[in-house]
Amino acid sequence: MSLRSRLRAPLIAAASAALVGGLLAFAPAPAATASAAPAAAPKGDRPSGKAAMLARENRAAADGLTRSRAVFARSSYLCVGYKACGQAGMGSGGYAAVSDKMYWRMYSGHNCTNYAAYRMVHSGLPNQRPWSGGGNATYWGTSVPTITDRTPAVGAVAWWKANTGPAGSAGHVAYVEKVVDSDEIIISQDSWGGDFSWAVVTKASGNWPSGFIHFNDLKLVNKAAPVVSGVAKVGATLTASPGTWNPTDAKVSYQWFANGVAIPSATKSTLALSGSLLGDVIKVRTTAAKAGYAAKAATSAATSAVLPGVLSSTRAPVISGTLQVQHVLSLETGAWNVAPDSTSVQWYVDGQPIAGATVTKLRLTPDLAGRAISAAVVANRAYYDPITVWAPTTAAVAPGTLRTTRAPAVSGTAKPGQVLTVDPGAYRPTDATTTVQWLRDGQPVLNATGPTYQVTAVDLGAQISASVTVSRAGFTAMTLTTPHTAPVRVTPRIRVQQLRGKHAVRLTIRVTAPYVSPVDGTVVVRVQGGFRKVVQLRHGVARVRIVGMPKAKRALSLSYRGNRTVAAVARKGIVRTPGP
Missing domain, CATH: 2.60.40.2700 (Immunoglobulin-like)
Structure with a gap:
């Protein structure tokens, strides 16, 4: 009987019962991504049905936590559910008891990535995702390509890209429990929307993984222990060989020991015997490491006791x-x-x-x-x-920190023809130097680096500030920006002409300003007695016709509202209305 047949034999009854009871969901289901359980929405705001599911998936995708579902043929499953699989000797490695926790920041519960991450953490890896970026199953193999290949191994992670074999749009991962041969493996897995299970995967099924990720399953082999050479005497230097390893390109690190205690900072292939080692026996431990392999250590034979001759330190200077x-x-x-x-x-x-x-x-x-x-x-x-x-x-x-005792500031009037001045501020140390760069709307002004700045028509509408860089040898330079001025504007002039007719008065209003032609914007016209009208300047001119007011001498108010380059201004006067 084949290994596959032997594994399946005790599970036929359990799997049949699961199928009859509806425990297996074999209909294709879309893969989805989700984050840790989001906070509940207010009752009246919760979407329902398909909309709710999509909303949850969208929120989850933003966090890079994944829930994915894989669907195999019925004949592929060996068991389904923590209880049934456990009774059949096909456990979850303890995941059933801790599935409510998140591993590698994956979504907890029935979720393939959280289960695979748990098995890696359970095998000795830290609970920290070994790559940056998204956690969807489809990203696993591409995120760690140096330890991903096409060779199955017990303890490796079987990985399916999105929409490959049984996987949906989020991909799928599982834990390799057994390798029957190069064409058949047995996996354990969990699945969002489904349940924990064991399954058989063959190449012929079309469900063969896209690759196998060897986070912690490959083993380094020590062929020969390291050897210490040299005379064990204070002042001499011992040299260690790395030992012989397979694979031969493993990176070897060293740690020397005196009387079984690690010697601080003794991590090279040589060790100078200081007085602190007097009378100690010396060993070296070499540790081989290679991406995708579990680290392996080997220890040399001990030297004889280090001979006396010098003072020795029992506690190093700190x-x-x-x-x-x-x-x-x-x-x-x-x-x-x-x-x-x-x-x-x-x-x-x-x-x-x-x-x-x-x-x-x-x-x-x-x-x-x-x-x-x-x-x-x-x-x-x-x-x-x-x-x-x-x-x-x-x-x-580290460089020192400059300290500000008086912040830089700009003084002066932000009008064309005026000069702005910057106070660069004061700092400690007091011999720190400052350089100034003037800014127009936050952007450097070409060749404007002195303590003063001549405002020109080019600056109209812009806000002026200064960037002050403070530096001193041995200190981290810092740059401070002064508060910006109000937008640079010119002051306009309002002129008005009155043309009285038999029953109306026509006002012609002209607004002019230096450097700006024509002036645009609006003018508010108010006439004593209740007349008010907002008029738009056209080429700097606005016209208003006043009718229907009794004959009288009335107060006139003109208010130009201004724009980004021209300041607001008001003018008062008198208008005589001719009467109706």
Whole structure:
């Protein structure tokens, strides 16, 4: 009996019952994407039916969390449901008890991607999606192409692209439980809108996966352990071979151990035996790593105890403090196996001694920005060779932060012919330098970089501001922008002519402004006694006819409302209405 037949035999009755009970949904169903369960809409606003489903899918797609459904032929299923599969010895790897949780930010519950992600996390991977971008099943293989191939393996993720085989528009993923041969596999899977199941997939079925993703299933093999060579004596250097590995292109890292405890920062193929290792036995552990393979470690045989001859450090010096210009670092000098008669300190920058830096405090001056700091402690004791112990080298010192004590500002009148002036502000350190760039509507004005700016007709309608860049060696430069002025406008002039007829007065209103011709916009005409009319300027001219008012001398008010380049203005006068 074949493996497939043996696996199916105890499940025939359970699968038949599931089919009769309607547990299997074999009708084609569209794949969909969804995020974590969205908050419920107010009762009166909830869509229903197909519209509700589409709305949920659209919201879900925005989060990159996926729910996908795959439909196989009936004959492909070996079991359906957590209970039936568990009774048949085909479990979910514990997913049934934790399916309400999200793995790799996938949608929880019955969902193929959350199940596959859980199996990867359960196998030892962190609960963090191994790629950036969407989580739909169709993206899995394309997002990690270096560990995706056409070779099935137990523990790999079987992956279907969208609309391939049983998968819908979101694709499908499953967990490879068994590899019968190169043409047949057995998978476990979950499915949105369906249920947990085991199934047989063959190439002949047309449902063969698009690929297999080897997140954590391939194994590195150690053919020979690493070997330590050299004399185990303080001051000597031990060298480790990497060992022999398959595949041969695996990347090998090193960790040295003294008496079974990892030596801090000892991660190269060589190890200098400092006094702190006196009397210890030394081993090296090499770890091989390769994308798609589980890391593998191998340990060398132990050396003999390290011979005496020098002082040894029992606690290495430590540098503490904020790695930024203007801050102070402190050096804790460590401890020794035997109390030294004296110790001395020397600070270093990029491996070179810092003149005069021989105490346990170091102020980070601007010239140290971008450079790494280290420190050495030299211990001396009679009848012992001097020993130098280094504190771990820091990361690069960050530039200092400039501080604003007075913000920059622009003063002056934003009119053509006027001059604007910028106060660049004040900063700490006080010797920081400033450069100015004038802006028109937020864009740099060509060749406008001085402390003043001559407003011209080109600026009409624009808002003027200044960008001030503050810099100083050893500090992060910063740029501040002043508040912008009001739009640059010119002040117009209103003139009015009156032409009185027998029963009406005709007003001709002209609005002119320097640099702007013609002036457009509207004028509000008010005449004492209740007359009001809004007129549109045409080529800078508007006409108004006043009729039906009793004969009288009346107050006249003209208000030009202005536009982006011309300011608003008003004029008062007198008009004599001739009467009806």
